Amino acid sequence: MSEKSPIIKLENIDVIFEQKKQTIHAVKDVSLDIYPGDIYGIVGYSGAGKSTLVRTINLLQKPTHGNVIVSGTNLATDNNGLESYIPNKDLRNERKKIGMIFQHFNLMNERTVAQNVLFPIAHLKLTKDQRQQKVNELLDLVGLADRANAYPSQLSGGQKQRVAIARALASEPEILISDEATSALDPKTTNSILLLLKKLNVELGLTIVLITHEMQAVKEIANKVAVMENGEVIERGSLLEIFTAPEKQLTKDFIDTATNLEDGLRKVQNQGIVQNLQSPDILVQLSYAGASTDEPLISTLFKEFNVSANILFGNVEILQNTPVGTLITILSGQQQDIKTAIASIEQNGVEVKILKGALA
Ligand SMILES: Nc1ncnc2c1ncn2[C@@H]1O[C@H](COP(=O)(O)OP(=O)(O)OP(=O)(O)O)[C@@H](O)[C@H]1O
Incomplete structure (x- = not known):
């Protein structure tokens, strides 16, 4: 293939x-x-x-x-x-x-970790040493090398899921x-x-x-x-x-x-500074990904456009090696400056959503 x-x-x-x-x-x-x-x-x-x-x-x-x-x-x-x-x-x-793992682990409680892991390949004719080696390899892989003889009831939820993963991998x-x-x-x-x-x-x-x-x-x-x-x-x-x-x-x-944005938005809306927002200040959500983050967004707003940004919430994730960010911020300055600044950062790939206030 x-x-x-x-x-x-x-x-x-x-x-x-x-x-x-x-x-x-x-x-x-x-x-x-x-x-x-x-x-x-x-x-x-x-x-x-x-x-x-x-x-x-x-x-x-x-x-x-x-x-x-x-x-x-x-x-x-x-x-x-x-x-x-x-x-x-x-x-x-x-x-x-095709291996499968589930929410509730589906382990056999009366069998040890090693017996659970070997169950899917029980029909294979393996020597005692080969079985031991297989169990060791699989448990090593999932970080449970020392628990081969434990019973599921003696394990934490995370450890049980590791056993289930090792068992799912037994048939390669x-x-x-x-x-x-x-x-x-x-x-x-x-x-x-x-x-x-x-x-x-x-x-x-x-x-x-x-x-x-x-x-x-x-x-x-x-x-x-x-x-x-x-x-x-x-x-x-x-x-x-x-x-x-x-x-x-x-x-x-x-x-x-x-991204906790929902929670962030709720908290931001309750802040006095947002409730008493004065025109032409606006509350915006700025979203950006990848290359556009290389631009020093906030300092550009101030240096180039004389618009100051008061960040009330921020979240940056690295997804597939690319920074993806959201900022909720109040933009303050002259109305025309704010408009020009928004047009400029939008051109650089930043998505701008006005959450409160308006630009005439
Ligand atoms: N064996 C079944 N007989 C009849 N209806 C079923 C059967 N299995 C699933 N359904 C129905 O099919 C729909 C989809 O269920 P399914 O379990 O695939 O959803 P899901 O997105 O996986 O949700 P959950 O995480 O709750 O399992 C549901 O309405 C469910 O009641």
């Missing part, structure tokens, strides 16, 4: 659940190309159809319509509306290429599907698990599909993002595209939460 072919290709996927009293169209005509080495984030609120969609990748959920192609093999094929699936004996082999998959794997963890542990996933992506070349309701998680490690709502992918793109130029309101809401 060439570098350019998707490792996962979903084409026009529909999943329809027929129930006694109602029909649920959980996934609606979704097409998605995921390339080798991608960390592909799929974001959406509960019920958007994320799990149902990604479960079609290994046919844990059979699509009602559409094509599922993984590593060049057709797992589900739509022949003019008539769906056919790969035979079960072949599917078993294909599934070895090319793809790892992470279904809300950090949703039950505290923020610090979440970060350490995300960093581990990133490490596996870099060191093993593992392709990762990351489902989450938190854009924060996606922001940390993904290079591509799709946003789902009501069974549809409503927006998609590179992480940078999505963060710097989101089109849909839902995407904007997710980003504002992930």
Whole structure:
């Protein structure tokens, strides 16, 4: 397979659940190309159809319509509306290429960490030494080398997820599907698990599909993002595209939460200085990415245009090695100077949104 072919290709996927009293169209005509080495984030609120969609990748959920192609093999094929699936004996082999981790870890509590990790390859004829070596390697990889003989009940949530990751890697998959794997963890542990996933992506070349309701998680490690709502992918793109130029309101809401902008805006609005804003001063949100940050934005405003900026909130992220920033600031000066300054920074790629006050 060439570098350019998707490792996962979903084409026009529909999943329809027929129930006694109602029909649920959980996934609606979704097409998605995921390339080798991608960390592909799929974001959406509960019920958007994320799990149902990604479960079609290994046919844990059979699509009602559409094509599922993984590593060049057709797992589900739509022949003019008539769906056919790969035979079960072949599917078993294909599934070895796809590991999966979940929110609640799904470990076997009566088995040790080592036994849990070895479970997926129990059918392989390995000597005692080979088993030991395999466990050591996998536990080493996830940073749990010293816990092979512990039981899951003796581990923290983060450690349990590490065991689940080691188990998912035992059959040496090319793809790892992470279904809300950090949703039950505290923020610090979440970060350490995300960093581990990133490490596996870099060191093993593992392709990762990351489902989450938190854009924060996606922001940390993904290079591509799709946003789902009501069974549809409503927006998609590179992480940078999505963060710097989101089109849909839902995407904007997710980003504002992930960057704390929502919270920042609320606090700023309550400040006396904003409540008593005097014309021609205005409250603006300045958003910039990449090259435009090289310009010393605030000092330029003052030096070149005699406009002073009182920064009330600021957030700068480094996304895919590119700084992406938001500032909420009061611009003060002569009305004409403020206008000229805004026109100039807009020309340099800074997005300017007036939050309060107006320029005549
Ligand atoms: N086996 C099923 N039978 C019937 N309806 C289902 C089934 N699985 C999912 N659904 C429905 O499909 C829709 C999408 O659910 P899905 O679990 O894919 O959403 P999600 O975005 O992953 O949300 P969550 O994170 O809460 O799981 C929901 O309305 C859900 O109730």
